[in-house]
Every structure is written in structure tokens, then in C-alpha cells.
Amino acid sequence: MTNSWRALARMARDRIVQADPEDVPLLWSLRLSSLARLRLFNQASAEVTNLFGALASIAPPAARTHVLEHLLPFELDVIHARVKYWAADATGYTDALGALLRRCRRRARASRLDVDRQMWVERGARVGLIAASQFIETKDFAAATALLEPLVATDQPEPPGAELRAALGRVYLQAGQLEKAEEHFAAVAADASGALESTKALNAAFLASARGEWDVASEILRELFAQDDSNYAAVNNLAVALLGQGKLKEGIEVLEAALETSPSTLAMAEPFLFNLSTLYELRSSIAADKKRELLIEVAKWSGDGLRTTCLKMST
Template identity: 60%
Template sequence: MARDRIVTTDPEDISLVLDLWYLRISSLARLRLTNQASAEMNNLFSVLYSLQPDFAREYLLDRLLPFELEVLHARGKYWAGDHMGYLDALWALVSKCRRKAKDALRRKGRRVAADAGGAEKEMWVERGSRVVLIIASQLIEMKDFIAATKVLAPLLSASPRPAPELQSAVARIYLQAGHLSIAAQHIAEVESHPAASQTMKDMNAAMLATAEGDWAKAAEILQGVLAREPENFAAVNNLAVVLLSQGLIKEGIDVLEKALSTSPSTVVVAEPFLFNLSTLYELRSATAAHNKRNLLIEVAKWSGDGLKTACLKMPSN
């Protein structure tokens, strides 16, 4: 649909054309067709960067280019395996958000209609915060937990009572880094936050119980979450890990296979889910290779070209 609209749209309606390009490339990314998404995005930005005269190019990139498309452009470096380049591109976007927020604040001081400038400032502050969360996520993937917490610390201090989603994210980073006491403090604050959902509170409590080695408590909490939300696949995956830690391998396989049969298009693109199921197959029986081949066939139906197939733990030959 986006492609057809791009072809038929008036080329002078640049804002609409760029919005349609974002729709197309983000759709390709959601389908995990990352090679095609990267190729089309690189071609698009090559055209944008070559526009003349210079002031027209600068105006388009600064005023008309959708911010979401810029985030996708940075994501292309991740798809290409350039993780440091990805972080550099994200930091450049954070710098842009800060500059835009300051510009909006200055304009607010000169305007009679001050609300417009305030709303624009808040928009850029929120965008910058979201990019910082992406940076923290990338740092976690790179196992640099200390850097991730340092990146998120300014977001926590920016508000007298941070959003529960942000506080939960910080708590889980500390859990992964092994700082249980600090994580417990953040989890307690989320527990008392009026905007925090019960599922968020339960997931935090289960992760803390897991980090403390209280597998029975973690399993009980996660089973309660799944009783309310059967399609909460993060809880499914965590429950399988908890069951494995209790030596209940068959039960863990059953939990993951049930999720796989319920919503294959969702779970086969989640690499931790596939890794855990492959691991359980290896621990359960001598038919692990056969089971993983069947899993590979299922993955091939849905995964596109963005999946890291090493999560299936298949032999290279």
C-alpha cells in the first residue's frame, strides 16, 4: 500500500511522501525483511543527502524528515552488525533532540502563545528520552550494564517521581548486573506507583525472586500472570527458565511449545524464546536434533531475514 501511494502521490507533497517511506520501511522491518529495508533506506537517504541547493537539503532534513525515519536509519547500522556505529547514530539523535528542545524553549519566551512552544519542547524531550532507552537497551545487549545505568540515571533524576516503565527498566538492569539491593529499591518504588500495572509489578517481583534463587515464588507469580494474560509471552519465556532451574525440563518444554502452537508468528521471531526451547530440547532427550529441525522449519515460515539463527543452536554442518 505504501509503495503504491508513494508512486501516485504528488512529488511536491514532500511531507506525505516521507511519511509513506517511513510506513514502508518500518513495515519491512516489522516483517524482519531487514536486508530489503536497509537497501531501500540507504537509497532514500542517498537521494536526500544529495539534494541541492544546500539550504533546501538542510531545511528538508531539519524540518520535514520524520524523526521516526531518522531512528530507523540509525537502526540500519545495527542490522549491518555495526553496533558502535549504531550507538554513535543514536547519540547524534539525542543531541538533536536536546538542541530542538532548547530552540523550542527560546521560541516560547518570545511568543505570546507560550503553550505551543511548551508542547514542542515536551515532544523533543520525550523523543530524546525514548532514544536514550534504545541506547540503554543496546548497551545491555553488549553486556555493558554499568554504562546502561549511567545513561538512564539522568532520566530518573529529571522527575520527582519517574514513570514506572522507566524505573522498572532500571531495576531490571541492576538485576542483570547483580546489584540486587539497588534493584529491590527501584522495584519497591514501582510497587507503590499508582500508574504501575499489576502485570508490571508481578513481572518485577518474579524477576527479583529469580535473582534471589526463590524459584517456587517466581513460578507462582508468573503462573498468576499467565492466568490473567495467557498471551503474555515474556511471562511464558520467564516461566520456562524458572521451571528449568527447578529441574522441571518437560514442564518447561510444554509451556514453550504451547505458546509456539498458540501464536507461532509472534514467538518464532523472539530469539531468547528459541534459544531456551532449543536448550530444553538438548537437555530432555536424544531427539533434540530432530526437534530443532522441526523448529527451524517453523521459524522459516515467519522469521524473515533478520533472525540470528545461532539462537537455534544448530550445528554448522
Template identity: 50%
Template sequence: MSDDDQQEQGLADSTDVYVEPAAPDPFLIDSDASDEETELPPAVTPTTPNVNKDMPPPPSESEEEAPEMYLPGLVLPTMFLPIPNTDPLTTLLNKYIHPPERRPARDVSGEWQKANFHTMVMSNSWRALARMARDRIVTADPEDLALVLACLSRLRLFNQTSVECTNLFSVLNAVEPSDAKSYLFEKLLPFELEVMYARLKFWAGDHMTYLDALNGLLRKCKVKSRRAPKSDPTSSAMWRERGARISLIIASQLMEMKEFGSSTKLLESLCNQTEATSALRSAIARIYLQAGYIHKASTHFSLVEQDPEAPEGIKDMNRALLACANGEWDYATETLTDLLEKEPENFVGIETLERALSASPASVVVAEPFLFNLSTLYELRSATATQKKLELLIEVAKWSGDGLKASCLKMASN
């Protein structure tokens, strides 16, 4: 018996073996083409969303007649919870910034009548957008279901509470007869709302159920892509792209759960079915490094190294990370030093971040990782940390709008 066989036998005999969650297999061409539920077309590589892509045309009346639906439950004011007129940033300002005259004026009223949708989005006025959507929904004609659902789909731009989303799907799931319910879910309900509904499990802290819900959406994307008529390739491509996006969400969740093996398996399956980008290969390799699998990381780093289209900056960073993992500190130092000389702005430092904040505050303060990194660097410079973080809080309060996760400033709110 070989060593590998002995190890497998030892694991089989163990009564307390950790079983890693199985990673779904996104959009591979299944071996059994006769299985109608699993036969799938090849996937597309996840890329930057193409905002100019063709959208599948809506079904004509001759193809499928829309059933009559009347859902007054969708426009009841009780569907929504009160929108608070304060936020965590206001709490931090009241606690840390004195006298009150130093606190920037912030509009938390949520008034939207004098602003347009685009302006509110660009200024991160999510509270006003929430109130606008709510006001429009509760005054809409229940017969105009497409308009109601279009307004609801805009709510994906800000935090929607679990209660509101659960209320919505309770009404939708109660639709009768069954053919009307099927038409509603298949033709009218925005896919983003289904993703949001799955995310309720994440908000509740039930990560395994969240993965189950995402896997259900992934399976739906597979089936929809396969069943799309050959005369409508745009629809098939749309569902394949949605499936790739869901796969990346699943991989991200697995990473958050420290399930590095499942995450890499899922991402590698995307690489194996189409030409992978150097960024995706590098990300997989870095996950392997984080998990301690240096040999597997080296395999992906080598593929990036051989890619003539991969940016040199990515290659240099990959070399430095692999050198660190192997304890080759001199080579890592030399490589990173050369990288800084080639790209002097491509590093994290207090002066660099502060220059970016000064040059474009409205766009920078909404990037929570940016604020977290800057706050961390201030803490490392312990002599001035408190004062610098207070100054950062004031600047963020001037420009951030609504919805910022205040914990990125690393300041206690209680």
C-alpha cells in the same frame, strides 16, 4: 588522606585506565538556564506508545512557505537493490526436511497487487511490502516529495539495506539551495528514517559510532523540544517523547556492549526527573545484579517494594533474584515456588510454550525469544531435541512470513 582519596589518586597515576563511555543526560533541567543550547524542559516517563495521541499540526502556508523542490534522484530504480526470492527459512527447509512434500508451501515471490497494506503487515509479508514501496516510489512524481517520503517511511517495517539508506541520504544531502534542504530535513523527513540512518553504524558493527549518532539524535530532540513555541505544547511533548525513546535505545545498546554502568546511569537519570515505573526500577536493579552491584540493586528493589501500585508478581521475582545474588537459596526456592502457585502460567516450560504455539501459532512464531527459549529447552531434553526442532521448523515455516531471524531456531544453515 582517606581510602577513597587514595584510590582516586591511584587511578589517576595509572597509565592504563579503562574509561567507561559517558552516558548522555536525557531531558534534565540544566543548571545554566542561560545556555540556549542546553536548556531543556523536564522529560516524560517512557511508557507504552499512545497511538491516539494528538499530533502537531503541519505549518500553514502563512507560517512558512514551502520551497519548490524537484528531486528526480529519489525515484530512480537504481536507488534499490534486487529483493531476493529466498530466505533463511527456505534454506533450512531444503536442508533438513525430506522428502520435499513435507515442506510447507511458502510464497517468496513478493507479489503485492492482490493484497492490501494492512493484510501484508499482519501476515508479516515484508517482501511484498518492500516491493510495493519500491514500485510506488519509482513511479511517483518527483515533485510530490511528501508522498515519496511517506512511502519511504513505511520501509521501517522491514530490513532496509545500508546501501539503499545511504543512497537516499546522499540524494537528500545534495539538495540545493540550503533553505530547501533545511525545510526538507526539518518538516518532511520522518524521524524514523533518521533513526534508521543512525542504525547503519550498528549494522556495520561500529557500535561506538552508532552511540555517537544516537547521541546526536538525542541532542536534536532536546533542542527541538526547547524551541517549540509555547502555543504548541503538543510539539514539545512529541520531541520529549522521542528523546525518551532514543535514551532507551542508547541504554539497550550500552547493555549489549556490557557497559552496565553507563546504561544504569542513563536509566537512573530518567527515574530522577519524573516518577519511575516499577518495571523500570526493576530493570535497573536487575542490570545492577548482572554487573555485580548488589547494594545498588537492593536500593532499587526497595523502592519497588515500597510502591503500593507495583504488581506482587514483580515484587516476588525481585525478592527471589536478590536472594539468589546473596546466596540465600532456600528463601529463593520458597519464593519462586510460591510465585508459581500464584501464577502457574508465568514460567518457561516446554508444555506451556507448546500450548501457546498450538493456540496461536501466527502470533507466537514471530516472537524470536519464544522460539529461542523453546529450542533451548528441546536441547536440554537431549533425547528428542533433533526431532522436536524439525517439527518446530515446519510449524514456523507455515506461519512466520518474512523477516524471521532463523538463528533463533538454533539450527545450522551450512
């Protein structure tokens, strides 16, 4: 809650050698996740590699398989795959995620209990979203949509989640395919049981923004934020919609008010800080002074791991 990732990493390291063996996998997850949040990627990669090297040496093979398949947290497998990403090996990272996705599908088909099958289906969806994010980062929208489309197919044993379908619609928006985005957003809007009203409203606002209907988008986002003042995705996108209308001053006021209301949450939200810094630059010639004040405020709350480049300050 305080973003004290360095302290958490040290605590996990100290407890790993003292804890009950059943707790060690969880402590490793905490340790490596904290290092990643601190962006100490070289150290995290070295520790992950050493950990999986030690696991691979477990004998006999049946015991090693049991540990890797049943005792190791799935989060550690995901972190192991991210080593390729940290090494800037995009192809290797995609292959590692593909192997994880195949494993999830295999375990889901082999599961006899509904609870286990649902767990592996959800894990597969998570890995699919991670892989889609990688494709989006490389601007390969066709690959991202091809990966996500089967996950929301209506002939799946489990009905697709509304959040997953909404995510696919937003990928189509980034690709400029408004008709496909409308199709998926309409399916989410028609879902009376699984879709949150806030998700439906955000989808409508994104679609209006993509059409250039900034006044419609801002009206939807204002209403959404009025209903839930902790919906910071709405306030961040509201500022973007106001910028689209040329209302810089109002956009700044909206973001500053949100930061003042919940500094501990928004001081770590890099897109929020980036947008506020951009509005400062567009609004006045004293943007440097305003960003310095923002830096001081963020330093009080942000904790460890924040990339200060999101404040757009020159070195």
C-alpha cells in the same frame, strides 16, 4: 500481522514514485524498516545513504533545514544512525545516537507547546533506551546505567515513566547490583498511577530469579499468566524458572501449550524458540526430531525475517 516484510518492502518501493509527496517519508520508513526486518542490511544501508545524500543536496539551505527538521519522520533518523551498527562500527553508532539524543534535548527545551515538548522528551527517552541497549550488548553496564539514571531523575520537568524505571532496574539486575535494582523496582511498585500490575509482577519475578528463589519466581509468573494468557513474556520466563528448579518436562509443556494457543505470535519470538529448543536438548536424546517438528510448525506461521539459528539446529 503476517510478517510479510518482503511484500511490504516491494509495495513501499512501488508506491514511492507514485505517491503524494507528503506520503513519501512514511513510505521510506516502511521500506527501510522492512529491509531491516529481512536482515538485508547492505541493501538497507545503501538506500539510507542515498536517501540522505539526496536530502543533503536540497537547496536553498533553509528549505533543506525545514525538510530535515520538520518533514522527515524521526524514525528515518534512527534508521540512519543504525547504518553504523549494521557496519559493525560500535563507536560510530554510539556517536550517532548521542547526536540524536542531543537533538531531542535541544528541541524539547526550545518547544513552546507542551505537546511538542512531551513528544521530544519521549523521543529522547526512546533514543536513550536504544543507546543503553547498545551498551548492554557490549557488556558496558556502567555506561548504560549512567545514561538511564538522568532520565528517571525525580527533578525532571516530566515525571519518569514507570516502564523506563523498570528497564533501568533490570539493567542493574544484569550488572549484578541487586540493591540498586530493588530500589528502582520499589519505586515502580509504589507508583499507583503509571505502573501496570503486570510490570510490577515481572519485576518481582526477575528479582526473585536473581536471588535464586525459583519457586517464588515461578509462582508469581504462573499467577501473572493465569490473569493474562497473552502475556508471553511471563510464560517464557516461567519456563526459565521451571528450568532453574529442574522441572524440564513441565517447562516444555508450558511453552508448547503457549505455542499451540498463539502460533502466529510466538513463531516470530526468537527468545521463546531458543528457550524451547534448549529445553528439548536438555530433556531427551531425540531433541533433533523435536526441533525438526518445531521447524515445520514455525515455518507455517513465521513469515519473513526469522533467524532459524534460534532453533539451534546443525547445518
